Amino acid sequence: xxxxxxxxxxxxxxxxxxxxxxxxxxxxxxxxxxxxxxxxxxxxxxxxxxxxxxxxxxxxxxxxxxxxxxxxxxxxxxxxxxxxxxxxxxxxxxxxxxxxxxxxxxxxxxxxxxxxxxxxxxxxxxxxxxxxxxxxxxxxxxxxxxxxxxxxxxxxxxxxxxxxxxxxxxxxxxxxxxxxxxxxxxxxxxxxxxxxxxxxxxxxxxxxxxxxxxxxxxxxxxxxxxxxxxxxxxxxxxxxxxxxxxxxxxxxxxxxxxxxxxxxxxxxxxxxxxxxxxxxxxxxxxxxxxxxxxxxxxxxxxxxxxxxxxxxxxxxxxxxxxxxxxxxxxxxxxxxxxxxxxxxxxxxxxxxxxxxxxxxxxxxxxxxxxxxxxxxxxxxxxxxxxxxxxxxxxxxxxxxxxxxxxxxxxxxxxxxxxxxxxxxxxxxxxxxxxxxxxxxxxxxxxxxxxxxxxxxxxxxxxxxxxxxxxxxxxxxxxxxxxxxxxxxxxxxxxxxxxxxxxxxxxxxxxxxxxxxxxxxxxxxxxxxxxxxxxxxxxxxxxxxxxxxxxxxxxxxxxx
Numbered sequence: 001x002x003x004x005x006x007x008x009x010x011x012x013x014x015x016x017x018x019x020x021x022x023x024x025x026x027x028x029x030x031x032x033x034x035x036x037x038x039x040x041x042x043x044x045x046x047x048x049x050x051x052x053x054x055x056x057x058x059x060x061x062x063x064x065x066x067x068x069x070x071x072x073x074x075x076x077x078x079x080x081x082x083x084x085x086x087x088x089x090x091x092x093x094x095x096x097x098x099x100x101x102x103x104x105x106x107x108x109x110x111x112x113x114x115x116x117x118x119x120x121x122x123x124x125x126x127x128x129x130x131x132x133x134x135x136x137x138x139x140x141x142x143x144x145x146x147x148x149x150x151x152x153x154x155x156x157x158x159x160x161x162x163x164x165x166x167x168x169x170x171x172x173x174x175x176x177x178x179x180x181x182x183x184x185x186x187x188x189x190x191x192x193x194x195x196x197x198x199x200x201x202x203x204x205x206x207x208x209x210x211x212x213x214x215x216x217x218x219x220x221x222x223x224x225x226x227x228x229x230x231x232x233x234x235x236x237x238x239x240x241x242x243x244x245x246x247x248x249x250x251x252x253x254x255x256x257x258x259x260x261x262x263x264x265x266x267x268x269x270x271x272x273x274x275x276x277x278x279x280x281x282x283x284x285x286x287x288x289x290x291x292x293x294x295x296x297x298x299x300x301x302x303x304x305x306x307x308x309x310x311x312x313x314x315x316x317x318x319x320x321x322x323x324x325x326x327x328x329x330x331x332x333x334x335x336x337x338x339x340x341x342x343x344x345x346x347x348x349x350x351x352x353x354x355x356x357x358x359x360x361x362x363x364x365x366x367x368x369x370x371x372x373x374x375x376x377x378x379x380x381x382x383x384x385x386x387x388x389x390x391x392x393x394x395x396x397x398x399x400x401x402x403x404x405x406x407x408x409x410x411x412x413x414x415x416x417x418x419x420x421x422x423x424x425x426x427x428x429x430x431x432x433x434x435x436x437x438x439x440x441x442x443x444x445x446x447x448x449x450x451x452x453x454x455x456x457x458x459x460x461x462x463x464x465x466x467x468x469x470x471x472x473x474x475x476x477x478x479x480x481x482x483x484x485x486x487x488x489x490x491x492x493x494x495x496x497x498x499x500x501x502x503x504x505x506x507x508x509x510x511x512x513x514x515x516x517x518x519x520x521x522x523x524x525x526x527x528x529x530x531x532x533x534x535x536x537x538x539x540x541x542x543x544x545x546x547x548x549x550x551x552x553x554x555x556x557x558x559x
Contacts, residue, residue, distance in 0.1 A: 026069065034241055036063050037112035038072045039103045039131075041124045046079035048121035048199060051190040051221060052144050055230055056118045059142065062234030063116075068241075070234075071112070075102040080122050080444060080470065081159050081193065085411070090441035090532075092123060093468070094540045096275070097553045099127030100282070104134050113137065114237050120144035120192055122471070125202035126275035129211055132247045133282035138240035139247060140342040141212050142233060143203040145221030146313035147191030152182050158194045160307050160470075162186045163446055167454020170419040191221030195306030197471030200313045201268035202275055204322050208262040210250045210341030214350050218321030220314050239344050251283035254336040258326075258347065260292060261334055264299040264375035265325060267308065269471030270390045270479055273377065277550035289379045289388045289548050293507065296375030299334070301394060302365045307474040308394040309371075311363045319361035327351045332367055371395065380478060380509040383518070384464075384490050384500070387482030388548045392469065393504040397476040400505065401462045403428035405498040410434075411448060411467070418451045425460035428500040432491045433528065434467030435484025436551045440532050440541035446470035449477055462502055464509070466491050468547070478502055478509060480547040486527065493521040 021031060038059055042052030056072050063070035078095040082088070107115045114137055117128035125141065132139045149156040162183045169179040192199035203217035213236065219226040239245075256276060263272045273292055280287035302325075305311050316322070329335045330351055337348030357364055365371055372395040380389045393399060406427045408414040414431050417423050429448070436442040445467050452461055453475055462476040466484035469477055483489030490511060494500075499512030511518075532538040543553045 030069050033067060033069045034113040035069045035071060035110070036114045036116060036237055037107045037110065038063070038070055038116045038118065039106070039128070040072055040074050040118045041077045041099065041120055042074065042118065043077050046077060046082065046121060047147060047187050047190055048079065048144065048192040049077045049124070052118050052120050055142065055144060058227065058230035059116055059118065059233045062231050063237060064234070066234040066238040068234065068238060073106050075099050077121050077124060080198075084163070084444060084470070085415070085447035089443035090439045090537060092444065093436070093442050093551060094536060096123035096127040096130070096278070098536070099124060100130035100134070103128065103131035107131070107135050107137070114241055115139040116233060116237060117141045118144065120199070122198040122202065122271065125199065125206055126279055129206055129209070129279045130282040132211070133251055133279065136246045136248050138237065138245060140233075140236065140240070141206055142230065143206075143212060143216050145191050145219050145223065145226045146200055147194045147221060148188050148314060149194050149312050150186045150188050152185045156312065157182060157186050158306065158312060159186055160195065160446070160450065163450030164454040166447070167418070167451035170451065171455050173454070173456070189222060193471070194312035194314065195471070196267050196269070196303060196313065197307065198269040198271045199471070201263055201266070201272050201471055204266055204268065205259040205263050205272060205276065207322050208258045208326060209255045210339055210347065211247065213343065214323045214354065215321050218313070218317040218323070220317060236342060240342060243344060245340070245342070245344060248283055250340050250342065251279070251285060252339060253285050255339045256280055256285055256287055257295065258335050258339060260295040261299055261329060262322065262326065264296055264301065264377060265329065266303040267301050267305055267376055267394065270377065270392050270469050271471060273390045273480065274468065274547060274551050278552050281550055281552055281555060289390070292377055293379040296377050299375045300367060300370035301372040301376045302367070302370050304363055304365065304371060307471070308396055316363050319363050320355060320357040323351060323354045324357045325364055327354055327356050328364075328367070378504045378507060380502070380504070380507050382508040382510045384509045384511045385481045386490065387546060388480070389478050389482065389509050390480040391478040391502065391504055392473065394474065397459060399503070401428070401476050401502040403462055403500055405430050405494050405496060405500050407432070407494050407496050411443065411445060414448050415451060418448055418455060423452070423457065423461060425457065427461050428502075429461065429463040430491065430494050431463065431465040431467060432485035432494075434465055435486055436544040436547060437530070437541045438466065438484050438486030440530065440537045440544070442468050442547065442551060444468055444470045445479070446473055449473040449475055464491070464500070464502070466547075476502065481509070482546045482548045484546070488522070488525060488527060490518065492525055493518055
């Protein structure tokens with residue numbers, strides 16, 4: 001079972017390898033055991049990740065009880081909530097690929113027989129699955145869990161409340177003191193952002209993929225259940241090794257369809273479009289933007305979860321969690337029940353003994369009374385998005401917006417206009433040169449969308465961008481516009497005052513300018529210099545694919 005010991009018997013440096021492994025405390029007997037890499041994304045600077053090293057140590061203890069050698073190593077994280085609205089946000093999406101590369105690098109270099117990824121924040125989860133798919137050794141992911149809701153003036157609040165408070169303060173709707181108190185109480189401790197934002201979206205999707213234990217995405221971070229989950233991991237990884245059950249045995253096309261279904265039912269983040277496509281590429285499974293639209297057309301939005309709804313992930317846990325939602329979908333032929341999972345059993349077998357949703361609960365609507373009959377994720381094409389764009393339309397915004405372009409070449413300029421009261425009803429804010437290459441790094445636009453909502457303009461103003469959105473964003477927004485401005489996409493050619501139509505019903509994003517006018521503008525357009533001149537962002541700008549292709553950095557055109 002120990003792939004590493006087979007490797008060193010053929011390696012002239014085996015004596016050195018043995019010496020170094022003895023130096024870390026392994027006995028002669030330990031060298032004949034399978035080695036399990038435990039990749040923790042724990043670090044002190046982010047509530048999503050602050051407890052992950054503790055979970056990793058508990059997981060290591062569980063692994064050791066199975067006569068396996070558990071070895072903890074670490075990779076990076078970026079706090080989206082802390083970096084949001086600053087130049088630091090440009091490093092967030094690149095961190096996903098760095099996480100995948102570093103997990104892959106250590107596990108490959110040390111020939112670990114199996115890998116357990118301990119993840120907490122938005123990019124941690126897709127980065128973990130990308131690495132596991134590339135390695136294709138027995139492995140699974142453990143999610144750190146969701147944060148508890150905060151409380152202010154007897155109402156629940158969360159991280160998005162803090163961003164929207166900035167807009168409320170700017171319009172005088174709340175005082176400076178209220179703003180400070182919201183920020184102080186929004187995040188009460190460890191765990192990922194509490195609504196159906198990107199972290200909980202990806203954790204739920206990965207559970208539906210079969211790459212975590214049941215309930216992994218639902219257990220709150222500081223709960224007894226999350227701690228108890230860590231004690232089961234050793235037996236699970238031992239079984240995966242015995243059966244030689246590997247990620248690509250689990251990450252099938254049908255598994256990705258299950259993940260798409262759960263993302264749409266739960267009202268998940270637009271970032272799922274980037275991450276699921278990237279994860280599928282790592283597993284060599286075909287998946288495109290059009291698959292999102294196909295599934296969205298056939299799947300209702302059922303979850304009344306933040307950002308557009310009332311509840312948070314902990315509320316979903318208390319009424320049955322993600323497994324109860326999956327059970328309802330399976331019973332209505334909306335999931336592939338025969339997909340294998342890391343338990344060694346199928347989805348259907350895992351769900352057979354799990355209770356359904358609690359009677360009388362309001363978090364998940366019944367299938368015959370959905371919040372929206374079709375999905376909230378809509379893929380738009382048109383003369384503004386010839387390569388596609390992603391809209392998040394829950395139904396509360398309406399399905400069509402006709403407005404006049406108000407163009408900004410940076411998020412900072414757009415924020416100045418919003419907070420300065422220069423944005424009025426009927427405007428379509430265009431924030432460009434924020435794509436994967438133009439950012440570089442495709443920053444999220446939660447700060448401007450939060451300010452728009454806080455200013456009371458959520459139904460009167462739309463926002464389109466070649467950047468992306470936080471899972472906490474809501475309102476009439478379209479992101480991931482492809483081709484992006486930096487490479488001369490049509491979004492680079494928009495001028496102030498141009499008419500723009502967002503039509504989610506017909507899946508179109510249209511600039512009301514003639515082809516001949518666009519051709520004239522295109523001839524005059526000059527690509528601006530890249531904003532990064534060195535380092536990781538420059539490498540990212542030169543290697544990253546388009547948003548429609550998942551913003552991956554390891555796929556290159558054939559030469």
